[in-house]
Amino acid sequence: MSLLEIDDLTISLATTGAPRVLVDGVSLTVDSGQMVGLAGESGSGKTVTALTALGFVPDGATATGAVRLDGEDVLTMSKKRLREVRGTTVAMVFQDPMTSLHPMLSVETQLTEQLRVHRSLSRRAAKARAIEMLELVRIPNPSKALSAYPHHFSGGMRQRIAIAGALACEPKLLIADEVTTALDVTVQAGILGLLEQLRRELGMAVVFITHDLGVMNVTTDELYVMYSGRVAERGGTRQVLAAPRHPYTRALVDALPDAQNLGHPLVAIPGEAATPERRPAGCAFHPRCAFAEDRCRTEVPELLPIGAGRVLACHVDPFAPADGSATGVLLDGRIGS
Amino acid sequence: MFARFVLKRVGAAVLLVFGIVVVTFALTALLPGDPAAAQLGDRASGDPAIVEAYRKAHGLDQPLWTQFVLYLVHLVQGDLGTSLQSRNPVLSDLAQFGPASFELAVTATAIAVIVGVGLGILAALRANGPLDHTLRVVSLGGVSIPIFWLSLIAVFLFSTQLRLFPSSGRLNPGETPPNHITGLYVLDSVITANWATLGSSVAHLILPALVLAAPMVGLLLRFTRSSMLEVIGNDYVRSANAKGLPAGLVVRRHILRGALVPVITVLGSAFASLLAGTVLVEQIFAWPGIGSYAYRSASNLDLPAIVGVTLFVAIVFILVNFLVDILYGLIDPRIRTS
Ligand SMILES: Nc1ncnc2c1ncn2[C@@H]1O[C@H](COP(=O)(O)OP(=O)(O)O)[C@@H](O)[C@H]1O
Ligand code: SF4
Ligand SMILES: [Mg+2]
Numbered sequence: 001m002s003l004l005e006i007d008d009l010t011i012s013l014a015t016t017g018a019p020r021v022l023v024d025g026v027s028l029t030v031d032s033g034q035m036v037g038l039a040g041e042s043g044s045g046k047t048v049t050a051l052t053a054l055g056f057v058p059d060g061a062t063a064t065g066a067v068r069l070d071g072e073d074v075l076t077m078s079k080k081r082l083r084e085v086r087g088t089t090v091a092m093v094f095q096d097p098m099t100s101l102h103p104m105l106s107v108e109t110q111l112t113e114q115l116r117v118h119r120s121l122s123r124r125a126a127k128a129r130a131i132e133m134l135e136l137v138r139i140p141n142p143s144k145a146l147s148a149y150p151h152h153f154s155g156g157m158r159q160r161i162a163i164a165g166a167l168a169c170e171p172k173l174l175i176a177d178e179v180t181t182a183l184d185v186t187v188q189a190g191i192l193g194l195l196e197q198l199r200r201e202l203g204m205a206v207v208f209i210t211h212d213l214g215v216m217n218v219t220t221d222e223l224y225v226m227y228s229g230r231v232a233e234r235g236g237t238r239q240v241l242a243a244p245r246h247p248y249t250r251a252l253v254d255a256l257p258d259a260q261n262l263g264h265p266l267v268a269i270p271g272e273a274a275t276p277e278r279r280p281a282g283c284a285f286h287p288r289c290a291f292a293e294d295r296c297r298t299e300v301p302e303l304l305p306i307g308a309g310r311v312l313a314c315h316v317d318p319f320a321p322a323d324g325s326a327t328g329v330l331l332d333g334r335i336g337s
Numbered sequence: 338m339f340a341r342f343v344l345k346r347v348g349a350a351v352l353l354v355f356g357i358v359v360v361t362f363a364l365t366a367l368l369p370g371d372p373a374a375a376q377l378g379d380r381a382s383g384d385p386a387i388v389e390a391y392r393k394a395h396g397l398d399q400p401l402w403t404q405f406v407l408y409l410v411h412l413v414q415g416d417l418g419t420s421l422q423s424r425n426p427v428l429s430d431l432a433q434f435g436p437a438s439f440e441l442a443v444t445a446t447a448i449a450v451i452v453g454v455g456l457g458i459l460a461a462l463r464a465n466g467p468l469d470h471t472l473r474v475v476s477l478g479g480v481s482i483p484i485f486w487l488s489l490i491a492v493f494l495f496s497t498q499l500r501l502f503p504s505s506g507r508l509n510p511g512e513t514p515p516n517h518i519t520g521l522y523v524l525d526s527v528i529t530a531n532w533a534t535l536g537s538s539v540a541h542l543i544l545p546a547l548v549l550a551a552p553m554v555g556l557l558l559r560f561t562r563s564s565m566l567e568v569i570g571n572d573y574v575r576s577a578n579a580k581g582l583p584a585g586l587v588v589r590r591h592i593l594r595g596a597l598v599p600v601i602t603v604l605g606s607a608f609a610s611l612l613a614g615t616v617l618v619e620q621i622f623a624w625p626g627i628g629s630y631a632y633r634s635a636s637n638l639d640l641p642a643i644v645g646v647t648l649f650v651a652i653v654f655i656l657v658n659f660l661v662d663i664l665y666g667l668i669d670p671r672i673r674t675s
Binding site for chain 1: 577
């Protein structure tokens with residue numbers, strides 16, 4: 001049994017016209033201690049998918065399929081049970097630390113309240129634990145930081161505080177949703193390093209979400225690439241990034257800056273990203289895909305294994321290796337280290 | 338940090354009071370009509386010698402700024418002049434009528450805050466449900482039905498028809514007020530354990546206080562609801578829910594705290610309109626307060642009394658806004674520490 005098993009998850013919003021499908025048949029597995037990446041352009045459904053792990057479904061939307069956390073389906077959990085697992089089995093850190101921390105509550109309150117609720121700790125014990133957490137995320141002068149408020153800290157420090165809060169009750173699974181996106185590039189590396197270290201030291205599983213493959217490369221074992229609410233391809237992070245098989249992944253990787261074109265404009269993926277309101281029939285990527293064939297326009301490609309633990313949803317598979325090996329066409333080493 | 342914040346507000350309040358004093362002085366000094374003539378009455382003001390003596394005695398022959406200093410000195414000594422109609426020092430009139438108005442205004446404000454904010458929270462938590470729709474009508478009614486109408490309807494319904502509450506005064510005719518301690522009959526009855534008077538004073542207070550509270554209830558309800566809804570959509574509320582905190586705690590600690598800041602800022606202006614409402618309500622319910630006194634002074638062109646009431650109301654208003662500022666700072670650390 002895996003720690004998190006998302007099984008054929010579909011999330012749709014009932015509207016006056018056809019229902020808007022935000023997430024379409026996504027399956028995703030996270031084992032204990034594993035670090036899994038979730039990538040894709042903004043709007044591809046990463047956040048909505050990940051939020052279901054905590055039992056959050058957008059207002060007015062219905063979710064079908066199953067989201068099993070430690071074997072229990074969170075989609076059918078009672079409200080009471082949901083509040084029990086949130087923060088203890090699974091915790092989440094959000095994109096923008098400027099808004100995800102409460103501006104009017106002290107750091108102490110925001111770090112200790114979950115300990116008081118879930119662990120029934122005394123005020124003093126919770127405070128001691130909070131100081132421990134602040135040390136863990138390397139906030140200087142922790143006991144002084146406790147009495148401060150979020151606006152006293154920089155963005156990077158706030159994100160560290162948010163991480164400390166998420167980890168306070170030692171969750172088995174941490175969902176890090178674009179945790180570096182709102183931060184300066186110089187600060188990003190520090191947060192990434194911290195996540196890596198925490199995962200090693202605490203042995204927890206992490207779902208790392210980003211639209212930026214450039215930061216993905218550093219951290220995860222397994223990578224899911226999503227497009228328009230569906231998984232486009234999946235595999236070991238290094239293999240997928242070194243030899244992308246899906247034309248969409250390939251385009252994302254091509255859009256990354258490298259040693260040669262550093263400072264030059266990135267190669268953006270042509271065309272507009274599909275949205276739940278206007279999702280093209282067949283393979284949702286086909287209007288933007290240079291390899292599209294007739295059936296791409298009508299038939300949704302199935303996710304099929306392509307060997308070496310990788311799966312792919314593409315009718316054409318234009319980057320399949322000639323020798324039939326699983327890796328596919330290698331790129332010029334801009335990825336991986 | 339907080340001490341400095343408070344000190345700054347105190348400074349601002351003192352400055353404002355001074356500004357009001359200047360304005361009221363200008364009102365007396367620059368208004369057409371000779372104050373000497375008004376104070377002396379017809380016969381005496383016909384005699385130039387008496388007028389001259391009066392002007393000299395009251396410094397009216399001095400340059401304006403000397404008069405102003407004199408005015409300040411009198412103010413500091415609590416001398417606001419003598420009311421033309423009551424023939425009492427204005428200050429003692431204010432001391433007599435102030436507590437009645439204070440009792441009414443504070444009760445109305447307390448009702449408005451409890452009911453308005455409470456219903457606003459409910460409306461937000463049940464947004465777009467039947468309760469929310471009903472409360473929207475209540476709120477609209479509160480802010481749009483004129484107090485005058487509301488008073489008449491309340492008197493007709495609860496007093497004339499149902500005979501639940503008396504419709505005028507602070508006590509029944511002939512009833513003796515409780516010993517004067519604070520001047521607030523309800524409080525004084527409690528302090529002196531005078532239970533019969535307590536019942537009577539509460540019964541007399543209810544109708545005017547409810548009527549006075551109605552517009553503020555409407556305003557606070559609407560404001561609290563929209564402010565709550567805005568905060569509920571915030572990232573930090575999602576963070577709180579993601580921690581698995583009990584729903585009640587999320588509402589109390591995370592949502593309410595954010596939502597109350599804008600609500601508190603309207604409290605000040607809501608209180609201002611409530612003060613304006615007291616004039617009308619005190620008239621209708623024969624409530625012997627500052628509002629009635631102001632009304633009588635204005636209709637009799639009783640200038641010292643008008644100035645006294647103006648000063649008094651302005652200071653109360655500044656004080657309330659000062660308290661609102663402090664409350665604001667207590668709730669939002671970004672305000673008191675930056
Ligand atoms: N609460 C919501 N209600 C309705 N639609 C939503 C909601 N949250 C997200 N969506 C829609 O679902 C799609 C996927 O969004 P999201 O998961 O946030 O994408 P990502 O995290 O990959 O950028 C988007 O089209 C977005 O507009
Ligand atoms: S299925 Fe067709 S359109 Fe979709 S990515 Fe593959 S080749 Fe392109
Ligand atoms: Mg997102």
